Amino acid sequence: TQLLEQSPQFLSIQEGENLTVYCNSSSVFSSLQWYRQEPGEGPVLLVTVVTGGEVKKLKRLTFQFGDARKDSSLHITAAQPGDTGLYLCAASGSARQLTFGSGTQLTVLP
Amino acid sequence: NAGVTQTPKFRVLKTGQSMTLLCAQDMNHEYMYWYRQDPGMGLRLIHYSVGEGTTAKGEVPDGYNVSRLKKQNFLLGLESAAPSQTSVYFCASSSTGSPRRHFGDGTRLSIL
Numbered sequence: 447t448q449l450l451e452q453s454p455q456f457l458s459i460q461e462g463e464n465l466t467v468y469c470n471s472s473s474v475f476s477s478l479q480w481y482r483q484e485p486g487e488g489p490v491l492l493v494t495v496v497t498g499g500e501v502k503k504l505k506r507l508t509f510q511f512g513d514a515r516k517d518s519s520l521h522i523t524a525a526q527p528g529d530t531g532l533y534l535c536a537a538s539g540s541a542r543q544l545t546f547g548s549g550t551q552l553t554v555l556p
Numbered sequence: 557n558a559g560v561t562q563t564p565k566f567r568v569l570k571t572g573q574s575m576t577l578l579c580a581q582d583m584n585h586e587y588m589y590w591y592r593q594d595p596g597m598g599l600r601l602i603h604y605s606v607g608e609g610t611t612a613k614g615e616v617p618d619g620y621n622v623s624r625l626k627k628q629n630f631l632l633g634l635e636s637a638a639p640s641q642t643s644v645y646f647c648a649s650s651s652t653g654s655p656r657r658h659f660g661d662g663t664r665l666s667i668l
Binding site for chain 1: 560591596597598599600601646648655656657659660661662
């Protein structure tokens with residue numbers, strides 16, 4: 447079982463600030479996903495990255511997959527209160543096995 | 557477009573009681589999963605199914621049983637509830653060959 451470490455565990459920032467969340471492992475992934483979970487709901491997929499060095503942008507969110515496919519980061523520019531939520535990374539070694547990190551709880555204060 | 561539907565949304569049990577959590581998906585997905593989510597521990601896989609009539613153990617299967625009699629339904633049973641099973645339970649589904657999980661909104665279960 448791959449172990450995924452996310453950091454920081456908690457992050458509280460003011461509206462308009464930038465932030466980066468990290469997801470690291472000692473194992474190589476075939477692909478990595480980022481999910482966002484809001485209170486009372488299930489996680490919702492934001493992005494999947496599959497190629498080492500890949501960068502994907504989703505509006506103010508930028509996702510990067512490490513060259514060695516062992517780590518990933520999520521950068522949010524000019525955070526808004528609507529970005530508040532639990533951000534989870536999940537790594538895949540096969541189509542069935544998906545390991546989740548423990549999550550980063552982000553709070554964006556107005 | 558319902559996606560993945562879980563019932564009930566909330567439940568309180570006494571230690572030793574049994575219950576079944578229901579999950580239904582309308583996306584014709586082959587794979588279905590049950591996870592539990594506890595603070596600081598992310599999502600941990602309890603059991604999963606790769607098709608109608610099949611089930612397999614995940615990371616934390618003890619104390620739980622599952623059944624997949626119909627492709628669209630995946631049931632999670634607690635035979636004799638224990639306080640350690642207090643958690644939020646999520647059902648998810650995925651299509652063949654895809655790592656993407658489609659999640660329900662969870663069942664919040666408290667065992668007293």
